[in-house]
Amino acid sequence: MSRPLAGPQGLLRSLNGRAILEALARDGAQTRAELMVSTGLSRTAVTQVLRMLEHAGAVAADGVDHDTRGPAAARVGLHPRLGFAAAVHIDHRAAHVVLVDASGTVRAEQHAEFAAEDDRVDHIVELVDQCRNLAQVAEGAVQFVVVAAPGIVTADGGVRDDFGPDGGRFRAALAAALDCPVRIENDVNLAALAELTSGVGRDLSSFALLMLDEGLGAGIVIDGKLHRGFSGVAGEVMYLPQTPIPIGAPLVGDTVVGDLALGVGRDSHASLGEHLEAASNGEESAQEIVAEIGRRIVLVAGTMGLILDPEAFILSGKAAHPALMDAIETVAAGYAEQLPLRFYASVFGPEAPLVGATGEAVAGLRDALFTRLLTPATKSGR
Template identity: 70%
Template sequence: MERPIAGPQSLLRALNGRAILEALGRRGPLTRAELMSETGLSRTAVTQVLRMLEGHGAVAPAGVDRDTRGPAAGRVALHPRLGFAAAVHVDHHAAHVALVDPTGTVRAEQHGAFPPRADRAEHIASLVDACRGAVSGPLLVAVVAVPGIVTADGGIRDDQGPDGGAFRTALAARLGCPVRVENDVNLAALAELTAGVGADLSSFALLLLDGGLGAGIVIDGVLHRGFSGVAGEVMYLPQTPLPIGAPVLGDTVVGDLALTHGRDVEAPLGDHLEAAAAGDAAALAMAAEIGRRLTVVAGTVALVLDPEAFVLSGTAAHPVLVDAVERVAEEFAAQLPMRFLVSSFGPEAPLIGAIGEAASALRVRLFNDILPATDRRRR
């Protein structure tokens, strides 16, 4: 990393302070020598900035490094009581909440199904409250992964229709902090982009099969949300012989396929796939059809975007479906070669993405709060 250029002292303090805070937020506890290596700052600059940050209560001692040769060196870390962020994954049945610190480490978790006719915001807030009982520090920001189309202003368009941002507003009021709402499949794609199988890809499309089918699209290393948040809504792509507007995959489709093949129409897809893995002929026929539909969706996307690979996530990452997709893709290979990869995180991908984005948002909030305050104290 290049050393910051010379300039006004207040600007230098801000640049140096941000560099150290980012290193501590990204890596966790570090020694002064490690901070010098991470930031490119001199020992004097690191010492001066740490003294400033300690005076503001932004950093605190975090033990000593006994792993390296030579005298033991003290480590410093962001103060544990600076604050936390909430990462939330909401599906049609339940909510999973994780409280994270600035490094992205999960400090508390709660999971709970939505009670009948429950208010979603209140239920999520109650899970956050339970998590906060296990940690000490303020809640500063929340990132929520939800199914459905999410508009630029945080509004949700799902099975209940557009909410105009009502959910985000209600949850922010209940939690007492800013709330960012994001599509769950987009967050799953971000998880793969930052720490999963998509990290080494310039472009990919993540296909997540859960209650429905959605795609998260990454182009040149950037998530593509579309003008109104509709990018990736592939569940209704036209597919012969289905009528226009019919869902390609989803819970209703699984029930219809189960009825066609003489299996339990109430059973979840996972049960059918486990039966297929055990050799059940009817379940294998269901899996083959689902694999065909997934592959046709991928082919349609490939003809428009030509991504480097497709990442199968959620239930689509089940080995039975992966095999079914690869068999159909092999039939298309001469006309349209496609590469398929399996998600690094499976069903947890949306929550992993929410955790990463929540930690990032928390670091930005802390930096913006800490640096102006430290600069005011030095004037």
């Protein structure tokens, strides 16, 4: 007869505790019987661990199961005040903040444009405080923050954007102001993570997300993992060479759209969104602009396809507009024999970076909370 594995009981309780906490985080409130199924633990082990977690304030009663046969059973879920995280999406115009709890429930949301004289850190802190007040969350309760930011983001959280490299000053200042860990991530990478975890990319082993907003960027997923590159530059496709565009010139963007508009006799100050709507309404000059942008995006996808060979490309932001998707599909059809390319529309639209930031914020919060709850306190020597 095989003997049971021997080992410290504290370690066993910690492993069982994490299994239960992760099951509750993944599937929501459950009965003891459901936790036995989802974790593989015995009834005794589930009961003992839940008692420990209840004492620590990690779980709480969350309704009753009336659906299964037999007596009603109490459900238990993560405590709604176990901890909080903030997800932030910033661009050149505004900041959008979402406050979430450990279950992933959004507790508050705020959005505001930057004033010309605003400091980004002060602006974000103010929005986080507004979210805390709306959700009646105490000061200091926000324990983790993820920021989706445009630009190249290095592994240590440094940002290189239109103003040059910041050496990590933005991340450090925000972490100090909020008194909690802060993670900075490229906005397009977070959009790709949103698609990977809960969007079109769930059923793809590899894909490239192409997001068109003020510029064009790519988020690359290979074998189910986000590829950031050695220095965070992976996916910076805005300046890939294309004939007859001069090397170093942007492929798309406000300036490019303005130049294309001038070439067909349209308002050079109109936004890409306005041209897209005009194209949808059948205006031929607008359709010419959209067709050219679609051609450029397909050439970017073709270049990436020859190097990475992803299963598909997911179009996000303005690239997912029906008029531009139609133009992209038309151009791609002309290359189908030499290089088949598949395109899907993002399910999240312009909110994809914030969705990705929220998912990463919840994951980071849970990891920190679960580790803290299940790590035995060290006894100080006398």
